[in-house]
Amino acid sequence: MKSEPSRLFIFFFRYYVKLLFSRRFNRVWLDQNYRPDENRSTVYFLNHNSWWDGIIPLLLNEFRFGQRAGAIMNEVQIRKHPFFKKIGAYAIDRNNPRKAIKTLHETVNFLDQKGTCLFLYPQGSLMGPCEPIVFEGGISWLHDHCDTVDFVPVALHQHTYYSDKPSLFIKTGKPVAMDKTLTKSEKNRIFEHSLKDLLINIRKESFTEDPDFDRLA
Numbered sequence: 025m026k027s028e029p030s031r032l033f034i035f036f037f038r039y040y041v042k043l044l045f046s047r048r049f050n051r052v053w054l055d056q057n058y059r060p061d062e063n064r065s066t067v068y069f070l071n072h073n074s075w076w077d078g079i080i081p082l083l084l085n086e087f088r089f090g091q092r093a094g095a096i097m098n099e100v101q102i103r104k105h106p107f108f109k110k111i112g113a114y115a116i117d118r119n120n121p122r123k124a125i126k127t128l129h130e131t132v133n134f135l136d137q138k139g140t141c142l143f144l145y146p147q148g149s150l151m152g153p154c155e156p157i158v159f160e161g162g163i164s165w166l167h168d169h170c171d172t173v174d175f176v177p178v179a180l181h182q183h184t185y186y187s188d189k190p191s192l193f194i195k196t197g198k199p200v201a202m203d204k205t206l207t208k209s210e211k212n213r214i215f216e217h218s219l220k221d222l223l224i225n226i227r228k229e230s231f232t233e234d235p236d237f238d239r240l241a
Contacts, residue, residue, distance in 0.1 A: 033110045038086040041079050045241040050187035052083070053237035055195040055229070058176050060089050065135040065142075067170070068196075069163055070178045071219060072145035073153045076192070080180065081143035082111050084194070087240065091141035094134055096127070096162075098149070118148065118160075128162060132169045142166075146215065153181075157216045157223070164208040164215070174199035175215070179222040181230055193237065195226040 045052050060066055066089075070077065078097075085093045095108070099115035102108055117123045134140055144166075146159035167175060177197040182190045200218045202211060229236065 028109045029112045030110045034082070034086070034112075037111065038082060041082055042087065042241050044079075045076075045083060045192070048189070049182075049241065050189040050191045051239060052192045052241035053194065053230075054084075054088065054240040055193075055226070055237045056088060057198055058174070058196045060091055060139075060141065061174070062139055063172070065138065065140045065170075065173045066091065067135070067142045067144055067163070067166060067173055067175045068178045069144045069146050069159075069175065069215065069219065071153075071157065071180055071223060072147045072150055073180065074150075074182065076182075077145065077150075077180065078105070078108065080194070083241065084178075085141065085143075089141060091139055092137070093141050093143065094131070095143040096131065096145075116162075124162075128165055128169075131166065135166075135170055135173050138172075157220050159212050159216050161208055161212065164211040167202075167211055168204065168208070176200070177215070177219040177222050179219060179226045181223065181226045183230065185231060191230070193226050193230040194240065195222055195229075195237075197222045 081093060081095055085091060093112045095113040096116050097108060097113045099117050102113060102115045116127045131142060135142060144163060146163040148160045176199050179195045182192045184190050197218060200215060202214050
């Protein structure tokens with residue numbers, strides 16, 4: 025199931041999404057420590073703990089990053105919510121290794137184009153916030169096959185400490201640097217630890233009285 029991005033749909037949907045976040049959350053805060061380079065592409069990898077994770081990438085890219093975005097989603101979820109195809113999402117069939125590899129090769133071709141980005145949830149499915157951060161192998165496979173691509177962790181955290189409506193905190197890290205000669209499992213561990221460290225920081229910072237975040241919605 026390929027993406028069918030529509031700039032017209034995205035143009036109008038972006039404002040609906042921002043209004044939706046403004047209504048459902050007390051505040052949406054962003055600590056942005058990464059600025060995309062127009063001569064490179066980016067893979068953003070995020071923790072997956074909430075229904076909102078499906079549209080957070082649109083909010084980030086339309087109002088901050090400004091890249092040509094894609095997102096890999098489970099085929100079952102796209103069949104249930106086909107509008108995701110219109111905002112750049114496409115399906116991967118994890119139950120069929122041959123099809124999954126083909127999807128990853130198509131992803132590499134997409135990321136070979138300057139100014140593109142991919143939003144990836146390497147845990148593979150929705151997990152509780154207290155579950156350990158364990159990634160599937162796709163992110164390391166992409167790292168093996170991509171050259172001019174930054175791999176950037178993005179931590180998501182929300183709580184109701186300040187209001188009866190939750191506050192959402194988003195924090196981007198720096199690009200993860202590692203030797204391409206490492207094994208896939210070694211790379212996975214490095215990617216996992218980079219996101220774990222970012223989550224530890226965001227959870228602490230979200231409870232400070234004057235957190236170093238900019239309001240996003």
